[in-house]
Amino acid sequence: MKSIDFVVARDDLQQCKSIETQLPDGAALPSDALLIRIDRFAFTANNITYAVFGDELKYWQLFPAPQNFGNIPVWGFGEVIASKHSGVAEGERLFGYFPMATHLVIEASEVSKQGLRDAATHRQSVAPVYNAYARITGDPAFAGRQGDYQALLRPLFMLSFLVDDYLAENAFYGARSVMLSSASSKTAFGLAHLLHGRADLKVIGLTSAANADFVKSLGCYHEVVTYDRVTSLPANSPVAFVDMAGNSSLREALHRHFGDQMKYSGRIGLTHRSSSPDEPELPGAKPRWFFAPDQIRKRAKEWGPGGVDKRFGVAWSGFAPTLDRRLKVIEGRGLAAAKQIYLDTLNGRIPPDQGNMLSLAE
Numbered sequence: 122m123k124s125i126d127f128v129v130a131r132d133d134l135q136q137c138k139s140i141e142t143q144l145p146d147g148a149a150l151p152s153d154a155l156l157i158r159i160d161r162f163a164f165t166a167n168n169i170t171y172a173v174f175g176d177e178l179k180y181w182q183l184f185p186a187p188q189n190f191g192n193i194p195v196w197g198f199g200e201v202i203a204s205k206h207s208g209v210a211e212g213e214r215l216f217g218y219f220p221m222a223t224h225l226v227i228e229a230s231e232v233s234k235q236g237l238r239d240a241a242t243h244r245q246s247v248a249p250v251y252n253a254y255a256r257i258t259g260d261p262a263f264a265g266r267q268g269d270y271q272a273l274l275r276p277l278f279m280l281s282f283l284v285d286d287y288l289a290e291n292a293f294y295g296a297r298s299v300m301l302s303s304a305s306s307k308t309a310f311g312l313a314h315l316l317h318g319r320a321d322l323k324v325i326g327l328t329s330a331a332n333a334d335f336v337k338s339l340g341c342y343h344e345v346v347t348y349d350r351v352t353s354l355p356a357n358s359p360v361a362f363v364d365m366a367g368n369s370s371l372r373e374a375l376h377r378h379f380g381d382q383m384k385y386s387g388r389i390g391l392t393h394r395s396s397s398p399d400e401p402e403l404p405g406a407k408p409r410w411f412f413a414p415d416q417i418r419k420r421a422k423e424w425g426p427g428g429v430d431k432r433f434g435v436a437w438s439g440f441a442p443t444l445d446r447r448l449k450v451i452e453g454r455g456l457a458a459a460k461q462i463y464l465d466t467l468n469g470r471i472p473p474d475q476g477n478m479l480s481l482a483e
């Protein structure tokens with residue numbers, strides 16, 4: 122049996138191709154191995170970030186590809202089609218981190234009622250969340266459209282949840298307004314949804330002209346400003362900036378405009394892929410990367426076992442019901458569809474209300 126993998130050139134993400142790799146026969150799998158058929162996965166700008174940071178953050182190590190190529194990790198669903206682990210049956214459904222491929226072999230370990238891990242050595246150099254699989258057979262929260270929302274948004278909304286919590290814990294560094302760049306992105310509007318529920322805080326969405334109407338329609342920003350008009354914002358009260366766009370010129374313009382009123386400047390993403398390696402010293406709070414695992418570790422300690430999951434579950438159950446009116450899920454089957462969605466995402470051609478669910482199988 123063969124697996125089809127979609128791989129991209131590490132030093133030129135516009136170049137991509139499919140490759141076939143031979144899969145072991147079910148009977149020949151090593152002990153504890155699972156052969157998984159990957160059924161559906163989500164694809165957003167966040168996956169492009171995994172590729173951009175493939176070397177630096179070791180994402181390329183997770184799903185090995187031929188030399189100079191990388192397989193971009195995605196969040197999605199798979200079914201166990203052969204199992205050499207006594208605790209995992211064929212036919213089980215799993216949710217987790219997969220390659221863009223039709224199949225994956227993992228080495229099941231730490232199997233519990235809720236989930237399991239891939240113990241493969243090459244997957245141990247990243248945060249534990251990237252080699253954990255949830256066992257979701259028969260769970261309605263992971264079926265149908267709700268399942269699509271989990272794959273498309275749940276990993277992103279964890280970041281939204283952590284930034285909201287971090288800012289609130291720090292009393293918003295004294296800011297009365299929070300500005301979010303790439304306000305149309307799923308990570309940003311998840312965060313805006315949470316911030317909007319906080320008293321006495323103004324949530325400002327910064328976006329491109331083409332996406333301004335969508336951002337207004339979301340209903341979770343008090344004000345929407347296009348990138349060419351950011352210096353029209355009043356600069357006389359304290360603000361915080363949460364940056365999903367990673368655009369150096371935009372960041373510089375905002376810092377120069379707000380000066381010392383810029384109380385927090387957190388870097389989250391790089392949807393615009395316009396970061397200059399030599400950014401000048403800027404007025405206001407020093408821009409720094411928000412590192413989600415630090416906040417999770419801190420809260421796990423303070424809130425005790427299950428505390429983060431419980432609070433996140435409450436936040437998610439307030440957010441998920443809003444998605445039917447905010448997103449249209451598009452399904453792409455087969456290699457040609459995956460390639461098109463990949464290139465459209467890479468080049469910023471996906472409408473912001475679109476959520477892509479892909480499968481490499483025809």
Ligand SMILES: NC(=O)c1ccc[n+]([C@@H]2O[C@H](COP(=O)([O-])OP(=O)(O)OC[C@H]3O[C@@H](n4cnc5c(N)ncnc54)[C@H](OP(=O)(O)O)[C@@H]3O)[C@@H](O)[C@H]2O)c1
Pocket residue numbers: 165166167168170171276277280302303304305306307308309327328329332365366389390391392393394411413466467468469470472473
């Ligand atoms: N640090 C973390 O742990 C973490 C976790 C989650 C997400 N993130 C980051 O947050 C960002 C948003 O991710 P997402 O998956 O939520 O994004 P998404 O929903 O796919 O965002 C799409 C939006 O991003 C902007 N965009 C995307 N590609 C572009 C391009 N090529 N050129 C210009 N603009 C482009 C556009 O917004 P505008 O027109 O509004 O600019 C577009 O509407 C990503 O950079 C992601 O890596 C980081």
